Structures are given as C-alpha cells and as structure tokens.
C-alpha cells in the first residue's frame with residue numbers, strides 16, 4: 001500500500017516524500033508542477049503529472065495505485081496574491097480538495113493529512129496561539145484553508161474520512177543531507193530572500209515595516225525547521241493508523257524571531273554583509289505570530305529538535321550555496 005503525496009514536487013511536499021522513503025514507505029506523487037519541480041521528486045517515488053481538479057485523472061491514479069492514505073500539500077499559498085485573485089484560490093484550494101475527497105470517498109479511503117496554516121487565525125489577541133482561539137482569517141488564502149478544514153469535518157461525519165489538519169507557522173530550512181531545498185518562483189519567503197541577497201542575486205533585502213509594536217519594530221514570526229515539520233506528518237499518519245480521531249494541531253517552535261534578528265543571524269551564519277533597505281509594511285502582515293504546539297506534543301508526541309534559528313539558516317544556506325539558481329542549476333538531478 002502507498003501513501004499519496006499530493007503536491008509532492010513542491011517545497012514542503014518534496015521533503016515529506018524523502019522522509020517517507022527514508023522510512024521505507026511506498027510513495028505516489030501527484031503534482032501539476034505549477035510551482036513544483038520535477039527534479040525535487042525523489043527518484044524512487046512514482047510520479048504522475050496532473051491536476052487534482054481533474055476528476056478523471058484522479059480516478060485513473062486511484063484505480064492504478066493501491067493508495068492507503070493521503071498527504072495533501074497542493075495549493076496556492078501566497079497571502080498577498082490571494083487578496084488580488086481570490087477566485088483562483090477558491091478554485092484551486094477548495095475545489096481541488098473537493099475533488100480529492102470525492103475520489104477518496106469513491107475508493108473508500110479513510111485517512112488524510114492536510115497542510116493548513118497559521119493564516120487561518122487572522123489577528124489574534126494573545127500569544128502563543130492555541131488551536132481553540134477563534135479562526136477569523138484576514139486573507140482569502142486563510143479563508144480557503146479554513147473552508148478546506150470544514151469540508152473535511154463534514155466528510156468525516158458523512159463518509160468516515162478521518163483527517164489531521166496541521167496548521168504550520170513559518171516553515172524554513174532544507175533537508176539536512178542537502179538533496180532538496182526551497183525554490184519558489186517568484187520567491188516571497190523571508191529566509192530564501194535573505195540568502196539570495198547573501199549570494200549576491202539580489203542587491204538588498206527590503207524589510208517590510210520597522211514601526212510595528214515589537215522590540216525592534218519588525219515583525220516577529222515562529223520559524224520551524226522543515227525536517228521537524230515533516231516528522232509531525234509521519235507521526236500524524238501513525239496516529240490515524242492507530243485509530244486517532246480527527247483533529248487540528250499547530251506546528252511551530254513556540255519561539256519568535258524578528259525580521260532584523262533573522263537577517264543578523266544570517267550574516268553570522270553566511271559571513272556575508274546582506275544589505276538591507278527599509279520599506280513599507282506589507283498588506284495583511286500581523287505583527288507577531290507565535291505558536292503553542294503543546295497539543296501536538298501531548299497527542300502526537302511531536303517535539304521539534306532543530307529549534308535554533310542558526311540551524312534552520314545553516315541548512316537553508318547549504319542548499320542555496322550548492323544550488324545558486326535553484327533547481328534550474330541542478331545538473332546532478334536531471
């Protein structure tokens with residue numbers, strides 16, 4: 001029996017595929033490569049290029065493969081873009097999940113792990129954020145993720161499909177052994193942008209706002225190492241295999257770092273200057289997001305172990321130095 005990794009050519013999905021194969025699972029990847037990279041897919045995984053909104057394609061894969069459980073990463077996930085083209089987000093994220101659940105129901109598949117986000121919470125009144133706080137998204141992106149969680153809740157009631165929804169905070173870093181890393185186009189995430197500046201690919205990094213109500217005026221986020229994040233998915237699969245009930249868990253490291261602290265740490269790790277400019281606030285950015293991951297610790301027995309920000313930046317830097325043009329320069333993988 002195989003695990004289906006939907007979106008397994010993307011940043012987070014590709015790291016899940018590597019860890020699943022490390023633990024000897026059979027893996028089937030579906031990805032339409034809209035933001036993913038064929039080169040990021042582990043050579044031992046079975047790869048189908050296609051769109052999860054295409055129900056005939058999905059039915060074909062489910063017919064050919066013996067799929068036991070699904071990890072669902074496929075989505076559009078840029079907060080800013082989602083405010084400009086919300087229907088693109090509802091179409092790909094919500095409709096894509098609807099088709100997936102339809103095909104799961106037709107094939108009597110009962111287990112799904114789902115990529116959710118801290119963006120489901122919106123502005124919060126207190127830190128750290130716990131799962132029982134109100135979820136009032138401030139972007140269409142967050143709204144689609146909340147809608148997908150609700151869709152799964154009703155599908156559990158009607159069809160018995162159990163789910164674990166993992167609300168990620170800020171995911172960063174790269175596989176420790178260096179084969180894969182983060183390569184988005186266009187890149188919007190802080191850590192790769194800092195490191196592209198260190199490599200000289202960008203003249204400077206712009207800090208989006210230095211007048212927030214934080215100690216140094218820049219936004220504070222909770223960064224979680226990709227390897228720790230993926231480990232939670234494996235534990236969540238075990239949890240469902242052992243009869244665990246559907247639930248929602250935050251995944252973060254329970255500590256916050258400001259944009260300035262991230263840049264300073266990257267200067268130390270890389271030994272590069274990393275020029276900085278001050279810019280305006282970016283629309284939709286909350287000042288502070290820090291997770292409580294106590295629930296994942298208690299129920300899934302998940303505890304992140306790579307919690308130093310140096311370690312996260314070191315592993316990301318290792319990949320960037322060896323792949324200065326992302327997957328495009330990766331001749332060894334082609």
Ligand SMILES: NC(=O)c1ccc[n+]([C@@H]2O[C@H](COP(=O)([O-])OP(=O)(O)OC[C@H]3O[C@@H](n4cnc5c(N)ncnc54)[C@H](O)[C@@H]3O)[C@@H](O)[C@H]2O)c1
Nearest residue numbers: 007009010011012032033034035036051052074075077171
């Ligand atoms: N990166 C983060 O910090 C972060 C934080 C919270 C949640 N998430 C969620 O984690 C998931 C993965 O994020 P990522 O950073 O790896 O993004 P990504 O864009 O690198 O990966 C998404 C993958 O899904 C594929 N895909 C998208 N739509 C598809 C479709 N209709 N059919 C088939 N394949 C499709 C893309 O080609 C890509 O390979 C997303 O659901 C995202 O919302 C990410």
Ligand SMILES: O=c1ccn([C@@H]2O[C@H](COP(=O)(O)OP(=O)(O)O[C@H]3O[C@H](CO)[C@H](O)[C@H](O)[C@H]3O)[C@@H](O)[C@H]2O)c(=O)[nH]1
Nearest residue numbers: 117118119169170188189190193206207208219259282285
């Ligand atoms: O060039 C840049 C890029 C980012 N930032 C700042 O760095 C922080 C982190 O920004 P990212 O874009 O890396 O991450 P976000 O916090 O905006 O969002 C990420 O984490 C969220 C959950 O916390 C969502 O899940 C979302 O999908 C995911 O991209 C923010 O304060 C942002 O304003 C800059 O100052 N300059």
